[in-house]
Amino acid sequence: MNRTDKNIQFLKEKALWVRRETLNIHRIAQETRLASSLSPVEILVVLFYGGIIRFDSKNPRWDGRDRFIISKGHGTISFYPILAELGYFDMEELSRVCKEGTFLGGIPDPIIPGYETVNGSLGHGLGVACGIALALKRQNKNEKVFVLLGDGELYEGSVWEAIMFAGEHKLDNIVLIIDNNKVCMLDYCKNILDMEPLDEKFKAFRWAVNIVDGHDIEQVYASLIELKEDNGGRPNILIANTIKGKGVPSLETDPLSHVKNIMPGDIDAIIDGLK
Amino acid sequence: MNIEKKTMRDVFIERIYYRMFEDKTLFFLTADFGSPKLDKLRKDFGDRFINIGIAEQNLINVAIGMALEGFTIYAYAIAPFLIMRAYEQIRNNLSLLSHIHEVNVNLVGVGAGLSYDVSGPTHHSLEDISIIRTLPNISILSPSDWVLAERFADYSIENKKPKYIRFDGKPLPNIYDSKDVINLQQGFSELIEGEEICLVSTGYMTHTALKAADKLACDGVKTGIIDIFVIKPVHEDLFFQALSKYKHIVTIEEAFINKGGLDSLVMGILNERGVNIRLTNKGFKDSYVFDIGSREYLHKLNNIDEKGIVEDVKRLLKAYR
Known part of the structure; x- marks a missing residue:
């Protein structure tokens, strides 16, 4: 097994652990949006355990960090265990999600170390990221700005204002990752407003488009390593094709998975079945 | 006292223009809205002037992103569009976020009240004070003349908090004298x-x-x-x-x-x-x-x-x- 294979195996194990911990959080905090939080697991794992993002968990506002702007806040309960294990806060906090006195709510807020901006309402993250990216460029800083958006979030007009802006201003220090799980709250996105072909839309706005299977650690890892080093004069988008509710069979096939809870008594069996 | 009619925005922008020579952290962003004095600023400080386009939501979001990285930002547009089109951006990313992080974003809106009289109710601004006043962490500066507008330019740089600065659209005579001591803290x-x-x-x-x-x-x-x-x-x-x-x-x-x-x-x-x-x-x-x-x-x-x-x-x- 060479070094890269070892890394991949390590990341796969981490993804399994994160998925398990996310289910454990949902067991005690049924208000959390489980299905949305399970689709970006591999993306979050590769960013934070794969050496893609530079960070200092003891100094979350460290100037030399890469910025990570989460725009689909509700769908990142899976980020809680990652932040805890990396030392942003105590692991014990994970057992208090949505309980009185904690800072870990059902929708993450920037009072949580590691969350940079407000993300409870959709469609804000990319615009703020554009401002950060422009500011970094004007200061000749080489830190990158990673942004996580949901595909349903692309219906917000403010996102397209930012897409135009990033293309025009050649913000090649932005890596936008779309958690393309294809399901909104009430239905499959294609039945609401079909955004395909999504890649063509971004190309038209002068973005460099990359597409991966968002659950394939090798693909996500290889792509993000490449995009991190890319300064080709165009902002980068990584369309990560994912499955909403990945790992929970009853969620994976349900267009209403967004609002579907898994009963605490069913969680152990689901965890046992995780691969 | 010398009485002279001037627009608040031109006096304000001219003062910001002079401060931009020494303070490299100042950026002026607009949603495609101008003024005679802004023409000089965008010519001489082209690298720190950004026309975001007619996109107020992105104007606010970009402003906040830049301010998070330490810049002092002016976000300039017609008052009702600036405040009302982008209200949730202002609420979440300015009012709410500045509870946690310091951001010096100055929302500069022109057309307070009935300044744009004949343009009709879309261009009137009869709600701005009420709706911004309800948001924590944002100051509201509402000058009555260009002397105050000029003082607010310096105040906006030194007071590193979010502000909504509402200017009248018409040239108005000064009420205060340029030499007056005005207590801005008193309000x-x-x-x-x-x-x-x-x-x-x-x-x-x-x-x-x-x-x-x-x-x-x-x-x-x-x-x-x-x-x-x-x-x-x-x-x-x-x-x-x-x-x-x-x-x-x-x-x-x-x-x-x-x-x-x-x-x-x-x-x-x-x-x-x-x-x-x-x-x-x-x-x-x-x-x-x-x-x-x-x-x-x-x-x-x-x-x-x-x-x-x-x-x-x-x-x-x-x-x-």
Whole structure:
């Protein structure tokens, strides 16, 4: 097994652990949006355990960090265990999600170390990221700005204002990752407003488009390593094709998975079945 | 004192222009809205001027992103579009986020009240004070003349918090003298000390209030005038001290009354202290202004012109004499 294979195996194990911990959080905090939080697991794992993002968990506002702007806040309960294990806060906090006195709510807020901006309402993250990216460029800083958006979030007009802006201003220090799980709250996105072909839309706005299977650690890892080093004069988008509710069979096939809870008594069996 | 008509925005922008030479952290962003003085700024500071396009939501978001990285940002547009189109951006990313991180974003809106009189109700701004006042962490600066506008330019750089700076759209004469010592921290100025009745106003309406007070003075009525130029946070104790000398306060604003604006500010301060001071609120009723005509004509229709104020004050005075 060479070094890269070892890394991949390590990341796969981490993804399994994160998925398990996310289910454990949902067991005690049924208000959390489980299905949305399970689709970006591999993306979050590769960013934070794969050496893609530079960070200092003891100094979350460290100037030399890469910025990570989460725009689909509700769908990142899976980020809680990652932040805890990396030392942003105590692991014990994970057992208090949505309980009185904690800072870990059902929708993450920037009072949580590691969350940079407000993300409870959709469609804000990319615009703020554009401002950060422009500011970094004007200061000749080489830190990158990673942004996580949901595909349903692309219906917000403010996102397209930012897409135009990033293309025009050649913000090649932005890596936008779309958690393309294809399901909104009430239905499959294609039945609401079909955004395909999504890649063509971004190309038209002068973005460099990359597409991966968002659950394939090798693909996500290889792509993000490449995009991190890319300064080709165009902002980068990584369309990560994912499955909403990945790992929970009853969620994976349900267009209403967004609002579907898994009963605490069913969680152990689901965890046992995780691969 | 030298009286000269100028627009607040040009004086403000010119001052920012000069500060940009020494302070490299200043950036001026616009949603494709200009001014004569802005032409000079964008020519000489092309690298720190960004026309975001007609996209107010992105204007605010980009402004906040840059401010998070330490820059001082001016986000400039027509007042109602700036504030209302991008209200959630202002609420979440400015009001809410600045609870946690320091951001110096200055929302500079032109067209307070009925500045854009004949452009109709989409361009009027009768709600801005109410809706921004309800948001924590954002100051509201509402100058009545260009002298104050110039002072606010320096204040906006030194006071590193989010602000909404609302400018009148028309050239107006100065009320204050360039050499005056103006206490910005206090947030108001008692321009005339009167007896019994005091007119409290902001922005353009302070000019109308002053004219009405002149007229009343000719008739032997000495009316007080308080110009409030920092709606939030005004120094409440000092403001109350000034108000408490009077028996009756009349607030005058180019805004919907009883909706959380200047009238509510005064009412809250008086209520909290439980004093027996009567209050009359003058402004616009719960209805948009579709009438076409000059600002003075629209004021007359809504009884907030000079004549309407004079008559109201005389009528109110009868209760005390």
